[in-house]
Amino acid sequence: MKRIRLAHLINFLSPAGKEIGIIKLLNALDSNEFENYLIVFDKVFDTLSLDPSKVKLISLNKRRGNDPLLPLRLARILHHYKIDILHTHAWGTLVEGIAAGRLAGVKQIIHGEHGSFHKDAKRLMVQRFFFNRADHLLSVSAVLADDLSATIGFPRKKMQAILNGVDTDRFYPDPEKRKTQRKIYGFGETDLVIGTVGRTVALKNQQLVIRAMHQLWDEFNNVHFVVVGDSPMYSVKKELAALAAELGVQEKIHLIGMKNEVPDLLNMFDLFVLPSLSEGCSNVIQEAMATGLPVVASHVGGNPELVQHDVSGFLFKNDDVYDLSQYLRRILTDTRLREEMGRAGLNLAREQFSLPAMIAAYRNFYLNSMGKA
Numbered sequence: 073m074k075r076i077r078l079a080h081l082i083n084f085l086s087p088a089g090k091e092i093g094i095i096k097l098l099n100a101l102d103s104n105e106f107e108n109y110l111i112v113f114d115k116v117f118d119t120l121s122l123d124p125s126k127v128k129l130i131s132l133n134k135r136r137g138n139d140p141l142l143p144l145r146l147a148r149i150l151h152h153y154k155i156d157i158l159h160t161h162a163w164g165t166l167v168e169g170i171a172a173g174r175l176a177g178v179k180q181i182i183h184g185e186h187g188s189f190h191k192d193a194k195r196l197m198v199q200r201f202f203f204n205r206a207d208h209l210l211s212v213s214a215v216l217a218d219d220l221s222a223t224i225g226f227p228r229k230k231m232q233a234i235l236n237g238v239d240t241d242r243f244y245p246d247p248e249k250r251k252t253q254r255k256i257y258g259f260g261e262t263d264l265v266i267g268t269v270g271r272t273v274a275l276k277n278q279q280l281v282i283r284a285m286h287q288l289w290d291e292f293n294n295v296h297f298v299v300v301g302d303s304p305m306y307s308v309k310k311e312l313a314a315l316a317a318e319l320g321v322q323e324k325i326h327l328i329g330m331k332n333e334v335p336d337l338l339n340m341f342d343l344f345v346l347p348s349l350s351e352g353c354s355n356v357i358q359e360a361m362a363t364g365l366p367v368v369a370s371h372v373g374g375n376p377e378l379v380q381h382d383v384s385g386f387l388f389k390n391d392d393v394y395d396l397s398q399y400l401r402r403i404l405t406d407t408r409l410r411e412e413m414g415r416a417g418l419n420l421a422r423e424q425f426s427l428p429a430m431i432a433a434y435r436n437f438y439l440n441s442m443g444k445a
Contacts, residue, residue, distance in 0.1 A: 076442055079109040079155045081146075083164030085131075086117035086304055087330060088271055089355040090161060090186045093212075093236050099123045100431045106438070109153060113142070113165060117304045128153075143171040150176035157438055160206075162186055163199070170202050180441045184210040185220055185231075187352030187373055188275060200224050208441060212236055212353035213374025234437065235377065237430030238358035238421055245364035245418065246339050253333075253340035257298070257326065264295045264404055267341035269334055269356045270348070271303040272312060272327070277370070277391065279308075279315055280347040284397040286319040292404055297345075298326045300337055338363040343403055343410060349391060351375050362421035366413035368399050378425070384417035 078101070080094050098108045099121065108127040113134045122129060130149060134142050150158060150172060159182045160169035166183060173181040183206040190199065203209060203224065209231040211217035221228040259265055266285075270276045278299050285297050302309055309327055316325040331337060338344070344360035344367045351373035358378060360367055367385035369375045379385045386399040403410055 075103075075105060075107045076438060076444070077107045077109070077154055077156045078438060079111055079150065079153070079158050081111045081113070081158060081160045081165045081169045083113050083162070084115055084117065084305075085110070085112045085119065085129075086115075087120060087301070089236075090352075092120060093186075093355055094161065095120050095122050095127075096237075096239065096427065097431060097434055098127045100427070101126075101435060105435070109155065111146070111149065113168070115304075139168075143168045143175060146172035147175035150178055156180065156442060157182060159184060163190055163195070166202050167198065170205050174205065180208065181206050182208045182210060182437075182441065184212070185216060185352070186212050187216065188350035189220065189224075191223060196224055200226060203230075208232070208437075210234060210437070213377050215374050215377060216352050219373075232437070234430065234433045235374070235425060236353040236355050236358060237427035238355070238362045238425050239427045240362050240422055242335050243338065243359045243362035243421075244335075245414075246336075249336045249339040253336050257328070257340065259296065259340070262294055264292065264342045265298055265340060266295065266343055266345050266400070267298045267300065267338065268345050268347070269300040269338070269359075270346070271301055272299065272307050272309040273303050274306070274308055275349050277347040277349050278312055280391060280393055280396060281345055282312060282316050282319065282321065282325055283393045284400055285321045285324055287393065287397045288401060288404075289321060289324075291401070295404060296324050296326060298328060298337075298341070300328055300331050300334065302329045334359070335363070338365065341365055343368060343385075345396075345400070346370065346375070347391075347396065348372060354378060358421055358425045361417035361425070364414040364418045366403060366410050367417060368396070368403065378420075380416065380420065384413050384420055 103126055110127050110129050112131045116131050155178050157180045158173040158178045161184050203226055211231050211233045214233040217231040217233050281297055316322040344365040346369040353374040367379050369379050370390045371387040372390050381387045388395040388399050
């Protein structure tokens with residue numbers, strides 16, 4: 073069988089959930105079936121775990137702002153490599169990607185949405201126009217697909233949801249990793265460590281947890297909040313540190329930056345919190361669950377599809393520091409509850425959110441789009 077030439081198009085390549093998920097997919101697809109390309113409009117900050125033997129990486133290094141020649145440059149690349157399927161991702165690649173795909177005569181154009189999207193009138197009109205010019209639409213969660221359909225205005229049946237998957241060979245409970253990492257960062261066994269992993273950008277809303285820590289300050293003198301991650305662009309890490317100092321909780325806030333050993337660090341935590349203002353299908357929630365952690369997350373996007381409220385964790389009102397504080401208080405004071413929720417999340421991760429299930433779903437979708445299933 074002739075291999076399908078598949079190209080994924082992203083804006084930046086950096087350590088973020090969407091990009092990590094795409095690379096997991098490309099690395100796992102069968103090279104006997106797919107010839108894989110990853111095309112990056114702007115900068116490659118980190119190649120992450122991309123396997124160069126299975127995926128050709130192409131960076132266009134586009135100029136800042138609007139680049140009217142970008143669709144033509146991309147179309148030439150798509151034509152040169154005879155791309156069969158172009159899979160664009162989110163707003164940053166929507167317009168130029170679909171326009172270039174049509175110019176190059178790509179057989180199948182798939183557009184995927186991963187979380188937040190623009191809701192102002194002008195860009196809603198642009199999204200509606202280009203959504204209707206894609207052959208297929210994908211979302212990382214059913215809740216997000218419902219929101220996109222209702223807000224942008226297109227039939228819900230045109231968008232299919234494929235949940236992200238977690239690699240349970242990398243993410244799993246490990247008592248030895250817990251001991252090692254807690255020793256490295258100076259936490260004792262009586263300390264309670266709230267952790268999060270993600271870019272330090274405004275959308276991820278880590279400041280809300282710092283404010284909650286301030287509310288809980290008098291009750292919990294052994295609680296710490298660890299933020300793993302940073303961002304090459306639009307980082308608010310300095311602002312988070314300043315807020316912690318302003319509220320007088322800086323000794324309990326640990327902004328440790330980018331780290332490669334995320335599976336080890338998750339084992340260091342007692343619970344995982346994700347306060348994002350918007351999410352699609354959170355990779356880090358799935359990874360935390362696979363590590364056996366209870367999860368406290370904002371009730372946004374696909375989070376309710378991952379976290380079973382009052383079973384594997386809690387869902388709090390978006391950007392509501394009081395609601396977050398109440399759930400943190402409840403889970404911090406109940407060791408048995410943390411353990412029960414952690415076990416429930418671990419079972420869900422292994423049974424419903426496996427990486428092989430995600431890979432199989434995308435593989436079948438691509439084959440179906442080419443009439444080869």
